[in-house]
Amino acid sequence: MASHTRRSWMFGVAALSACTLLAVTLHAAMASPGKSAAAPQDTAANASGKLIIYCGRSESLVGELIERFRAETGIQVQVKYGKTGPLASLILEEGRRSPADVFFAQDPGGLGLLAQAERLVQLPHDTLEQVAYEHRDPMNRWVGVTGRMRTIAYSPARVKSADLPQTMMNLTDARWKGRIGWAPSNASFQAFVTAMRHQLGEDVTEKWLRDMLANGVRTFPNNMPIVQAICDGEIDLGLVNHYYVERFRTERGDELVANHVPQGDAGEGDICGALLVSGVAILESATNRAAAERFVAFLLSEKAQAYFAHETFEYPLSLAVAARENVPALGTLPARSIDLNQLGDLEETLVLLRKVGALR
Amino acid sequence: MNLVREGRLRVKPHRIIVVLLATAVVALVLSPIVHLLFRTLFSPDSVTRIVAAPSTWALLGRSVVLAVLVCVSAMTLGTALAWLTVRPAWPARVRTALLVTLCSTLAVPSYVAAFGLIVSTGSSGLLSNWLPDSFHVRHYPLAASWLVLTCCTYPYVLLTVRSAMLRECGSMEEAALSVGSSRTRAFFVILLPRLAPSVIWGGMLAGLYALADFGAVSLLGYETLTWGIYTRYETAFSRDEARALALILAALALVLISVMRLTRLRSASLSPTAPIAHHPVRLGGWTVPMVLLALLPVMIGTGLPIAGAIDWLSRHASPMQVMSQMHEPAWATMRLALIAAAFVPLLALPIAALHLGRAGRSRAFGRILTPLTLIGFALPGIVVAIAAVGLALGVDDAIESTLGLPLGNRLYQSHVLLMLGYAMLFLPEAVGPLRTGAMSIHEDQFDAASQLGGGPLLRFIRIALPQMMPAFAAAAALVFVTTAKELPATLILAPPGTHTLATRLWGAMDEAYFAQAAAASLMLLGVASVGLLAVLFFERRGAASQD
Numbered sequence: 001m002a003s004h005t006r007r008s009w010m011f012g013v014a015a016l017s018a019c020t021l022l023a024v025t026l027h028a029a030m031a032s033p034g035k036s037a038a039a040p041q042d043t044a045a046n047a048s049g050k051l052i053i054y055c056g057r058s059e060s061l062v063g064e065l066i067e068r069f070r071a072e073t074g075i076q077v078q079v080k081y082g083k084t085g086p087l088a089s090l091i092l093e094e095g096r097r098s099p100a101d102v103f104f105a106q107d108p109g110g111l112g113l114l115a116q117a118e119r120l121v122q123l124p125h126d127t128l129e130q131v132a133y134e135h136r137d138p139m140n141r142w143v144g145v146t147g148r149m150r151t152i153a154y155s156p157a158r159v160k161s162a163d164l165p166q167t168m169m170n171l172t173d174a175r176w177k178g179r180i181g182w183a184p185s186n187a188s189f190q191a192f193v194t195a196m197r198h199q200l201g202e203d204v205t206e207k208w209l210r211d212m213l214a215n216g217v218r219t220f221p222n223n224m225p226i227v228q229a230i231c232d233g234e235i236d237l238g239l240v241n242h243y244y245v246e247r248f249r250t251e252r253g254d255e256l257v258a259n260h261v262p263q264g265d266a267g268e269g270d271i272c273g274a275l276l277v278s279g280v281a282i283l284e285s286a287t288n289r290a291a292a293e294r295f296v297a298f299l300l301s302e303k304a305q306a307y308f309a310h311e312t313f314e315y316p317l318s319l320a321v322a323a324r325e326n327v328p329a330l331g332t333l334p335a336r337s338i339d340l341n342q343l344g345d346l347e348e349t350l351v352l353l354r355k356v357g358a359l360r
Numbered sequence: 361m362n363l364v365r366e367g368r369l370r371v372k373p374h375r376i377i378v379v380l381l382a383t384a385v386v387a388l389v390l391s392p393i394v395h396l397l398f399r400t401l402f403s404p405d406s407v408t409r410i411v412a413a414p415s416t417w418a419l420l421g422r423s424v425v426l427a428v429l430v431c432v433s434a435m436t437l438g439t440a441l442a443w444l445t446v447r448p449a450w451p452a453r454v455r456t457a458l459l460v461t462l463c464s465t466l467a468v469p470s471y472v473a474a475f476g477l478i479v480s481t482g483s484s485g486l487l488s489n490w491l492p493d494s495f496h497v498r499h500y501p502l503a504a505s506w507l508v509l510t511c512c513t514y515p516y517v518l519l520t521v522r523s524a525m526l527r528e529c530g531s532m533e534e535a536a537l538s539v540g541s542s543r544t545r546a547f548f549v550i551l552l553p554r555l556a557p558s559v560i561w562g563g564m565l566a567g568l569y570a571l572a573d574f575g576a577v578s579l580l581g582y583e584t585l586t587w588g589i590y591t592r593y594e595t596a597f598s599r600d601e602a603r604a605l606a607l608i609l610a611a612l613a614l615v616l617i618s619v620m621r622l623t624r625l626r627s628a629s630l631s632p633t634a635p636i637a638h639h640p641v642r643l644g645g646w647t648v649p650m651v652l653l654a655l656l657p658v659m660i661g662t663g664l665p666i667a668g669a670i671d672w673l674s675r676h677a678s679p680m681q682v683m684s685q686m687h688e689p690a691w692a693t694m695r696l697a698l699i700a701a702a703f704v705p706l707l708a709l710p711i712a713a714l715h716l717g718r719a720g721r722s723r724a725f726g727r728i729l730t731p732l733t734l735i736g737f738a739l740p741g742i743v744v745a746i747a748a749v750g751l752a753l754g755v756d757d758a759i760e761s762t763l764g765l766p767l768g769n770r771l772y773q774s775h776v777l778l779m780l781g782y783a784m785l786f787l788p789e790a791v792g793p794l795r796t797g798a799m800s801i802h803e804d805q806f807d808a809a810s811q812l813g814g815g816p817l818l819r820f821i822r823i824a825l826p827q828m829m830p831a832f833a834a835a836a837a838l839v840f841v842t843t844a845k846e847l848p849a850t851l852i853l854a855p856p857g858t859h860t861l862a863t864r865l866w867g868a869m870d871e872a873y874f875a876q877a878a879a880a881s882l883m884l885l886g887v888a889s890v891g892l893l894a895v896l897f898f899e900r901r902g903a904a905s906q907d
Contacts, residue, residue, distance in 0.1 A: 052856045058867035059859065060876055078857035081867055085594040086742060090852060093749050097756065099773055099856065109595065185591035218498070221578035224872045225478070232482025234496040247872040253675050256484070347597050359591065360415040360583055 050076040051291040056084030084110040101286040107187040144277035147315035148241040172211035181238040184358040246313040374816035381710035392747035406600035423584040431567030438517020449640035465661030466515040467888030471575025476665035501582035511661030517562030523834035524558035527800040561792040568738040613738030669878035676875035701840035705790040712794035741848030790835035797831025833899035840891040
């Protein structure tokens with residue numbers, strides 16, 4: 001009796017102390033995650049430690065590029081990935097204590113929110129000038145890095161190319177009843193509706209949204225599941241960004257989906273082909289301003305822009321670099337720049353989407 | 361002499377310490393809600409806007425329906441499967457394999473399980489041959505969400521009930537059988553009421569998980585309160601509304617928790633007994649059909665996503681290279697989950713200790729404090745995480761202003777905050793098994809020990825802890841696996857540069873990098889299985905040292 005009570009007692013103490021010891025050592029080990037990847041110290045730019053990037057773009061898209069930046073400059077980088085909206089909320093919550101130096105956003109909505117809250121600094125002129133005026137903040141607080149185009153993804157097996165709608169207005173036609181998918185909670189879709197309101201007016205937009213809902217449009221959380229639903233045969237058309245279709249083709253190795261850009265009716269404009277930008281900004285609370293500016297310049301460098309064109313199928317926004325051949329060409333399209341700097345505008349779009357019941 | 365010193369009428373200081381510790385832990389779990397309340401005070405118009413909108417009440421109704429359905433089905437399925445893993449005479453290895461397989465669905469994030477179901481029932485999917493062309497799961501959002509979430513959550517019931525069943529005395533069932541009762545009747549009349557606290561606790565976890573889930577419901581198109589909260593956070597304009605919705609969700613959770621407590625069977629009468637080994641049940645010809653039936657939810661929850669993952673990897677030119685990209689996040693995930701699996705049950709210990717020994721005033725505290733730990737579990741990760749950020753920054757500010765020293769970010773951006781965040785979310789996963797473990801310890805053992813002069817701490821360490829080892833193992837297993845797959849709080853609270861399998865998986869899936877997503881989800885399953893196996897090994901050693 002005595003011996004095995006002692007044994008169990010010793011077991012208990014040993015287990016507890018082992019757990020504590022493990023926790024302490026592992027915590028100590030994790031506290032310095034950068035030490036395994038020691039890089040040569042950069043003398044000029046990196047005086048005060050690591051460059052911290054809050055990244056609203058996926059690690060799968062830009063992880064490799066950021067690694068190239070680290071290798072090239074020797075600047076130590078730490079990235080916090082997340083969705084653009086929550087990251088912008090987080091930076092606002094953090095206030096002056098924000099550890100972030102750079103915010104690389106998927107869409108200008110999050111950047112605009114921070115600009116409005118006066119959390120961003122002006123970017124250097126030589127960096128800004130690499131990008132066309134319409135793809136950057138008029139007050140120079142953020143700059144566009146890449147562009148995505150709004151397209152209609154479709155199933156070539158089930159929709160003949162002759163039948164494809166030539167304007168967005170045709171999507172409310174009864175033949176498409178229950179065959180279309182959209183993602184009203186997605187920032188790209190909201191930007192697209194904002195553009196529509198500008199171009200065609202509030203009333204037309206509201207009617208279009210209501211007609212789409214009446215036509216049984218199916219709701220998805222974002223772009224990827226829309227394209228998957230086309231592959232699965234659930235829907236035949238989807239309102240997405242162009243590069244998802246390219247990604248599906250690469251990943252699946254088949255051609256179950258394709259991109260379609262409506263050319264519009266004569267005289268009447270159309271919203272497809274609108275270019276949506278991802279952008280980057282430097283925070284006012286940045287402790288590592290020099291390294292941050294180098295990172296922004298790097299994103300607009302020829303190498304990085306070519307990476308976006310070839311690896312992520314996006315449109316490079318640097319005036320010096322051309323897009324990949326197999327994405328829909330920009331020049332031939334009725335592409336219109338969307339002024340997304342009017343944030344109140346985006347808010348009104350949300351109000352409209354809620355009013356018609358597209359968002360709940 | 362000792363009897364006088366340990367007299368019942370005295371206020372025992374160690375009891376007070378335990379109650380204070382438990383209260384502090386519960387205060388930690390409730391702090392996000394206090395923060396939410398405080399923040400919504402500054403934007404009352406968003407609350408009135410949310411309350412006035414009819415769509416809010418539609419979201420609420422759908423949340424309730426889903427939570428109740430998932431709760432009931434997970435309780436039924438989980439209890440049956442717990443019986444299947446404990447009672448029949450399995451060879452030790454088969455039992456382990458069965459348990460790890462049955463629990464594997466817990467390691468699959470709900471959005472992966474939902475996506476697996478969507479793809480496999482799609483026109484080019486695995487199951488398409490057995491389904492009509494016009495069939496699409498997204499046409500049945502409630503049924504599909506219910507199915508996926510039941511498959512993802514029944515292990516909560518399974519693991520909690522299993523650890524209770526292992527502690528349960530076989531002699532009462534044997535007695536029932538010896539007077540001619542059928543095994544079924546003995547199960548329902550004798551065993552089930554004694555297991556009720558565990559079954560209900562596991563069911564609560566399952567139901568509240570469904571309440572807080574975003575991944576599955578968003579992909580399957582079932583719009584719940586949590587869906588409303590996430591879509592509002594996504595645009596960053598509607599944070600006030602998101603907070604108001606989160607408060608409604610917290611209130612709903614409170615109501616559900618109270619209702620569950622009312623429906624409790626007379627489980628408080630559970631009298632602790634020392635476990636006596638039961639005679640194993642022989643399944644005979646039922647073995648194969650029962651195992652196949654038991655594996656059905658695993659097929660849906662784990663099988664379909666694995667099949668999809670293998671398909672995606674096989675389409676990639678160099679699958680091994682993709683897998684090797686995931687080594688680093690796999691180690692990071694392992695480290696975080698290990699620390700959480702040690703830390704969170706440790707925090708739950710004071711609450712479990714309230715249920716030790718003779719029913720007295722501290723057990724009354726336990727009855728109030730224990731269910732309160734469930735609330736954090738019902739809140740979406742993003743809500744808890746953003747509240748934790750605000751609280752941590754407040755603490756750092758307080759340190760700075762009282763000490764007058766600019767310390768920079770201390771609590772914020774530290775792994776400590778991340779662990780506290782996990783504790784806010786996952787504490788009930790540890791409290792459940794530990795509480796059951798504590799309740800089933802025979803109080804006479806304490807009396808005997810105190811008569812022989814053992815102090816309270818020594819009694820706890822020598823008598824309570826060794827007997828609570830299976831419960832500790834179950835708690836650690838649950839926390840390990842759910843931490844490994846946790847996404848929203850990890851994204852927000854983890855210090856920059858921390859990348860786990862869940863964050864890689866989500867980033868890859870959202871942008872349709874399916875091979876990477878497949879590699880990450882397979883790795884995640886691997887990490888979770890290693891964790892479960894380690895815990896089972898630990899549990900067996902603990903049990904062996906008692907024999």
